[in-house]
Amino acid sequence: MSVIKKEYGSGYGNFVICDRQGEYSENLLRVLRDSFPGDYQFHIFYDTEKLRKFTGRNKAEILLIGSEFAAEERRTITAERKFLLTEKRDGQGLPEEQVLFRYQSSDSMIKEICMSGISRKKRPRIRNEPSIKGIIGIYSPVHRVGKTKFALHLGEQLAEKKAVLYLNMEGYSGERFYFSDNPGQDLGTLLYYVKQNLDNPGLKISTMTGQIGKMDYIMPMENEYDLRQVKKEEWMELLDILQEECIYEVIILDLGDCLDGLYDILKRCSRIYTHYIEEDTSIAKLEQYENNLRAAGYGDILARTVKKKSGRRRAAVEKRTDAG
Secondary structure (H helix, E strand, O other): OOOEEEOOOOOOOEEEEEOOOHHHHHHHHHHHHHHOOOOOEEEEEOOHHHHHHHHHHOOEEEEEEEOOOOHHHHHOOOOOEEEEEEOOOOOOOOOOEEEEEOOOOHHHHHHHHHHOOOOOOOOOOHHHOOOOOEEEEEOOOOOOOOHHHHHHHHHHHHOOOOOEEEEEEOOOOOHHHHOOOOOOOEHHHHHHHHHOOOOOHHHHHHOOOEEEOOEEEEEOOOOHHHHHHOOHHHHHHHHHHHHHOOOOOEEEEEEOOOOOOHHHHHHHOOEEEEEEOOOHHHHHHHHHHHHHHHHOOOOHHHHOEEEEEOOOOHHHHHHOOOOO
16 A cells, blocks of 8 residues: 655755655654754655655655665656665665665764755754744644744844844743743733824834843733734734834744634744644644645645744653643
């Protein structure tokens, strides 16, 4: 039976493994994903028929394929760079294939792949990426995956070179833990001022902010019920003002499930970071979220989404009392 298994990555490029040794290829995928974090979308195939269909519709940047597949089959599959996994160190491949000894150490294999022109940092890391600007959304249907910590770190890094504002829009933000510098006015106050049609909202907002490093932030709303009462139109008006009448080059939104118009807010974002963990429940929630976006006509959000794998292990998940 033909099987294809996809693994989550950032989606910047396709890194494909085609191999009949299931356990080996699964282990190899984990090593590669950890060695090229955030650079590729990883895929596993177990036969060339499905692989050929995939590469006919999608561009494969890197292909690792087992030598058990005949040369005639391999020749019909297109990829920018091809590597042949062989059982022998002196194995032979097609002219366009670079031979990789299957049973060498993972470090040696990674080194050979990199030496062929593939970089571990094909895309600059967050702190070096000047293209990040506008509204950045941090959202995941999977809870307790470190997204607020990531959002704050991202904001602090970007604030070294840009004017950044961070807004926590979660029902339960853990404000006392994250925001010890309490400026006294919160997101609810800001929304109230927006309704008053102030002449200089940018100036008013500047008096409300606290600072984490060089990054500005507005205290999150304390009452989750109050956050739920804010209508989509109010959020849209606030985002318009922040973008058009304030100094901020980057606005980071740490988003929660209770927001009215969540999908519309995500649609305003130039980039969305979505965290998940490598655990069955997490993957199922992520797939359901993506299917819901497509069904609701918001599938374009996925094209601007960068998936981030959290390091939290399954054992840690099972210790939580909150299964959500």
